[in-house]
Amino acid sequence: MRVRVLGSAAGGGFPQWNCACPNCRAVRAGAEGYTARTQASLAVSGDGQNWYLLNISPDIRAQLEAAPELQPASSRASPIAGAIFINGDLDACLGALCLRESTPLNFYTTETIQRGLTSKNQFFRTLQRFEGHVTWRALKLNERIALALPRGGESGLDVEAISVGGKVPVHLVGIETDDPRQNIGLLVRARGTDQALGFFPSVAGPSPELEGAIARTQCCFFDGTFWAEDELPALGLGERTAREMAHWPLSGEAGSLAWLRRSMPGRRLLIHINNTNPILYDKSPERQQVLAAGVEVAHDGMELRL
């Protein structure tokens, strides 16, 4: 399996358009040790020819133009077969509407997430330009299914959805209810193999289900949104804590970093990193703690082979 990190930042990217926190100021100024990041997404391929996107962020155009293997060899014949969405947050799915120009695609997600996206957003009619333009396929929790190619045949990959808790997106509060199928992590495997790639960019907290799933990955991208529980309030950038936003902060004894170190033997990479997180600075003590725990920090353009 080939994996490319298309983007590694949380919603808003790094820097974020209306933010002048110390990190955003430093990366805009080109300070050493700071690297700009687009919003979190991976591309995965089982055969090196056909690619599935894990989330489609609003930055998809720039992400694809930075990745030659994701560009078309002939017009309308994109190597992109489709996408899998882990929730209905705009940073996870808005870019789907940027891939509207007449290439057939398969989109996989839970029925709950799909309903939140398509049933009340007529923008999605732009993905129904012809029979077979975008085909939605339902993921059920804890069920491993093959990822098909939109023009027929198999991608050589399969996917399994794991519930990771979490809240409905801000724009669905009062319309949809919190539900285990509103926010998932993914296990992606080459057909016939047991060791998985994990994609868990949005995790509300620990659970036996999560622990069981992570143990089956040989490489896992994990929620690196916030360093501290009170990261935003401490910077005067909002009132909500990390857990109130359904993100498990990295630091502390009950943090995800200590848990990752204990629970997971394979390669671990942080992704979906918020612009306020001190690990964005290469030389910060927090970054050193991450590295000392044997955990990596994903960056845009990173490539892996499993």
Place this chain on the structure above:
Amino acid sequence: MRVRVLGSAAGGGFPQWNCACPNCRAVRAGAEGYTARTQASLAVSGDGQNWYLLNISPDIRAQLEAAPELQPASSRASPIAGAIFINGDLDACLGALCLRESTPLNFYTTETIQRGLTSKNQFFRTLQRFEGHVTWRALKLNERIALALPRGGESGLDVEAISVGGKVPVHLVGIETDDPRQNIGLLVRARGTDQALGFFPSVAGPSPELEGAIARTQCCFFDGTFWAEDELPALGLGERTAREMAHWPLSGEAGSLAWLRRSMPGRRLLIHINNTNPILYDKSPERQQVLAAGVEVAHDGMELRL
């Protein structure tokens, strides 16, 4: 008035993600004479402090990070006061959802265009995070109104909407009907002055209204989408002609280039240029015809003062 070209391409940008036409192949290969372009949008300011966006394209994040004057001096205090939308096409408005992180904004458009955007797309609830987050203000055709600042006060600019014909966006076909208020051009003026900046990136064809409006501009950005009426079918990239897509092609005796040369004395710049248009190549005969007509080709990052 200060003007910055944030993007100059038509929907999909240049190159377009699933296109391998000769232009897209050349720009990806870094060939001399080809310049990448993001999707069409301008930023305008009357005071050099507060900026209005004309359209918010899906490329807005990258466009703002390339423009220091549009970046915040302190957190959540963006110099962006709001936006004006010329139609409901996704390349004109999808980026609005990327500016959701708690900065008050004023959005101006016709009630018809606003209804197509907000009434059936619950994504827009993400712009209602607090009282006064995004305030929609209605434009009426041929009525000059002041652009207010979202925190109070005046921007020093006013705007007037001109009907330019056109069709409803693809995703609204069968839901909304073609209507003069579905697709507009803009005259933007510094308060108390008569000479306007024109923004007409999507024009179905000539009309007395259009001619009257253009005559009042000292500088006008105009629809440069297609060179030829049969540009897409000739490349095997679809069946629709330029006029069927409500864009007036540049070439020929009945084309917009000859009309611009005849009708408009001021500075004229083509914008919203489709990836298939031969004028994208600096050395093409078509580009030479544009220049010989006294018309410029807008590019990303271009700055003007009126």
